[in-house]
Amino acid sequence: MSAKVYRKLQQHLDKKTIAFPPTKSGIEIRLLKKLFTEEEAEIALGLKFSWDNLEPLEEIFSRLKHKGKSFEELEENLDNMAKKGVIMALKKGKDKTYGLANFMIGMWDYQVNKLTVDFLKDSIKYLYDSYIQEIGKIPTPQxxxxxxxxxxxxxxxxxxxxxxxxxxxxxxxxxxxxxxxxxxxxxxxxxxxxxxxxxxxxxxxxxxxxxxxxxxxxxxxxxxxxxxxxxxxxxxxxxxxxxxxxxxxxxxxxxxxxxxxxxxxxxxxxxxxxxxxxxxxxxxxxxxxxxxxxxxxxxxxxxxxxxxxxxxxxxxxxxxxxxxxxxxxxxxxxxxKRSLYVPPETGGELYEEIINIKNKAQKNDHGE
Missing domain, CATH: 3.30.70.20 (Alpha-Beta Plaits)
Incomplete structure (x- = not known):
């Protein structure tokens, strides 16, 4: 069960965020095990990604209530995950919102003040093993x-x-x-x-x-x-x-x-x-x-x-x-320079553009 849930999460993150590619070494699974408990990994499989429009807790609960958690239990889990820096969260007035985080810029950056040597070394290895090559395929940078x-x-x-x-x-x-x-x-x-x-x-x-x-x-x-x-x-x-x-x-x-x-x-x-x-x-x-x-x-x-x-x-x-x-x-x-580069207007539009480019490239690779 342990290996399967983390592999599913790797595939989910690779599909929904800008990238979380597999490696021959399996370093990406080791990173996920450091970041998520098995219970948290199961919850993360039900989350979506957006840079500036996170999903309300009520909508997430509606989608995940079949997993048997109460509203309060799910809220506590998500709050703990956000505190650990493995997902994004933002409270708007009384409303809580959550969403998946990129690895970089995201989970890595959210380890500020709690970074460990083991996580640092594994992150650098993953960066050079696979992550850089994957995000390098996307012409629009973060x-x-x-x-x-x-x-x-x-x-x-x-x-x-x-x-x-x-x-x-x-x-x-x-x-x-x-x-x-x-x-x-x-x-x-x-x-x-x-x-x-x-x-x-x-x-x-x-x-x-x-x-x-x-x-x-x-x-x-x-x-x-x-x-x-x-x-x-x-x-x-x-x-x-x-x-x-x-x-x-x-x-x-x-x-x-x-x-x-x-x-x-x-x-x-x-x-x-x-x-x-x-x-x-x-x-x-x-x-x-x-x-x-x-x-x-x-x-x-x-x-x-x-x-x-x-x-x-x-x-x-x-x-x-x-x-x-x-x-x-x-x-x-x-x-x-002669040719002025004009970036997307907002961070949200930036990530929409990046993910659309990535999804289109993946469809072309599969001949769809």
Missing amino acids: TRLIPVRQDLNFSTKMAPFDDIEKILHSIEGPFMVTNCVCRQGKDLITQPCEMTERREVCISFGYAAERYIQQGWGREIDKKEALEILKKNAEDGLIHQINNAQKPDFICSCCVCCCEAIKILNSLPMPAKFIKSNYYARINSDQCDGCGVCLDRCQMDAITPKSEIFTISKRRCIGCGNCIDYCPNGAIQLKV
Whole structure:
């Protein structure tokens, strides 16, 4: 029974969320056993996925009441699962709503403040064994990159959905900051972040913030503090990844030493080809004196010396803007790419698009 329910759950998650593929090693089953009890796995088989429209408890009970649980028992089970970070939950007034979570961004991220070494190691193994290859098949990514800083002259050319201050000023809130689970993982294996000593760097807002606040995983803040935290993150050399929407729900501040996605990106010969970003940096050779300050700021190794000045590889530059404000001569400018990428409007629309693409590809694979 144990093996069967976890395999059914793996298949259910692989079908309903963006991906939860099988592996030859069976590491995905080991992860599920760490996350779900058998009873919880059975309940999860009856849940649906939505990023921004979770299902009311009453509807879930109506569908699962044949399993013999009372309304109160099911509610307790779902609340415990949400607290563990294995499903999503959001209380709206007196109404409780629940839904399946992605593995990343989802169950992994919800292990903040309770991550264990075993879960960390199994997650990294699963990431490289199968998960990355599977989500890499989908052309619409979960996240995109926006510049960390913009000078006033350039910001007038920037799309509103790429301007960090305009994004935050357009949002009512609530705002939330939480510890970075990736850096907590590195701390567990005594490989602390080389770029910042701070851990409370991850920002979310709206219903994504409410989910964290209600579970006690993050601290509610105001818009002013959110902007101050993001400014400090930029000063430390971190780069901003947000969910791939015009109206995003979170901002991760990442580094190559702790974020596996950035690490993988750095390992590629042409990182710029594999990230959604509308910008790239360029050095004015007449202003560059070869001081090398920008080298320490670049996480993609995109900057190289040429004679007594530096140049930026357009194939490697991901347009994070990390180098610009720290050039003492103002020799680096952010440029707009010729073709502007316009993301889906909301997080909900983003995941609808991703899952529709995945389902269509699977039908084509099966000749349907």
